[in-house]
Amino acid sequence: MNFPHAELTPNAEQASDHGAAELAQRSVRVRASDVSVFYGAKQALFDVSVDIPDRAVTAFIGPSGCGKSTFLRCINRMNDTIEGARVGGKIELDGEDIYDPSLDVVELRARVGMVFQKPNPFPKSIFENVAYGPRIHGLIRTKADAEEVVVSSLRKAGLFNEVKDRLHEPGTGLSGGQQQRLCIARAIAVGPEVILMDEPCSALDPIATAIIEELIDELRENYTIIIVTHSMQQAARVSQKTAFFHLGNLVEEGPTDKIFTNPEDKRTQDYITGRFG
Numbered sequence: 580m581n582f583p584h585a586e587l588t589p590n591a592e593q594a595s596d597h598g599a600a601e602l603a604q605r606s607v608r609v610r611a612s613d614v615s616v617f618y619g620a621k622q623a624l625f626d627v628s629v630d631i632p633d634r635a636v637t638a639f640i641g642p643s644g645c646g647k648s649t650f651l652r653c654i655n656r657m658n659d660t661i662e663g664a665r666v667g668g669k670i671e672l673d674g675e676d677i678y679d680p681s682l683d684v685v686e687l688r689a690r691v692g693m694v695f696q697k698p699n700p701f702p703k704s705i706f707e708n709v710a711y712g713p714r715i716h717g718l719i720r721t722k723a724d725a726e727e728v729v730v731s732s733l734r735k736a737g738l739f740n741e742v743k744d745r746l747h748e749p750g751t752g753l754s755g756g757q758q759q760r761l762c763i764a765r766a767i768a769v770g771p772e773v774i775l776m777d778e779p780c781s782a783l784d785p786i787a788t789a790i791i792e793e794l795i796d797e798l799r800e801n802y803t804i805i806i807v808t809h810s811m812q813q814a815a816r817v818s819q820k821t822a823f824f825h826l827g828n829l830v831e832e833g834p835t836d837k838i839f840t841n842p843e844d845k846r847t848q849d850y851i852t853g854r855f856g
């Protein structure tokens with residue numbers, strides 16, 4: 580699909596039906612109900628409710644400062660690490676309240692992995708970048724276990740063939756796109772169900788971006804992916820569901836082809852046609 584910025588297409592209804600049918604087959608992996616976020620006295624998100632479908636890609640789009648990253652960080656409780664941040668409402672992962680006081684946040688962050696805007700490999704070898712997480716989570720005991728998890732995670736991240744002869748060299752020596760795939764391998768290594776990606780291609784060139792987009796498309800077979808992106812073309816290419824945020828509100832969400840061809844809210848229409856943002 581490649582039609583952001585397009586005016587409504589004549590077959591919009593047909594396209595929407597197709598996207599809706601695909602999404603209807605997916606169960607809900609993450610459910611947010613009336614989520615609000617405050618940074619000190621300032622409210623950054625207002626009563627956001629949305630269902631995130633299992634094993635699909637959901638894109639969060641919207642102008643700068645509208646709260647996309649803030650909402651993404653609620654889903655693995657990264658906002659807990661920001662002083663003065665307060666989260667209200669409810670977020671469930673497979674029906675379990677992730678803000679329940681009895682929930683182990685370290686375990687949650689293994690189940691809900693995160694990939695950041697700027698690739699941030701540890702200053703360690705490629706091998707250790709991937710083996711570190713499973714080791715501290717007690718998922719590997721022997722050297723053979725470590726090798727198995729490193730190789731399979733690098734394969735799933737589409738990086739193994741490029742690095743198999745230099746696994747013990749520093750991860751920071753890879754190109755930006757390879758470093759980002761290393762970070763994806765690192766997230767995959769601890770067996771997540773959900774992978775959050777906060778503008779994962781914004782520091783990459785178009786070729787590295789295309790490789791990551793292809794990878795995201797493959798990963799959705801096994802993982803629930805949520806991506807924040809400034810690129811509407813990227814949202815249209817990689818996602819099946821799109822949520823449009825504006826001034827801290829979730830304005831509209833639905834099948835990506837419907838949001839881009841037949842949005843219901845004028846603000847969504849204005850944004851996707853490039854009138855603001």
Ligand SMILES: Nc1ncnc2c1ncn2[C@@H]1O[C@H](COP(=O)(O)OP(=O)(O)OP(=O)(O)O)[C@@H](O)[C@H]1O
Pocket residue numbers: 618623641642643644645646647648649650661
């Ligand atoms: N750590 C923080 N402390 C205080 N205010 C914050 C913090 N992080 C974000 N904000 C504010 O919350 C609002 C939403 O920011 P957020 O980064 O979530 O938006 P965004 O849509 O992801 O923006 P961008 O597309 O520019 O990354 C903004 O007004 C921002 O200034």
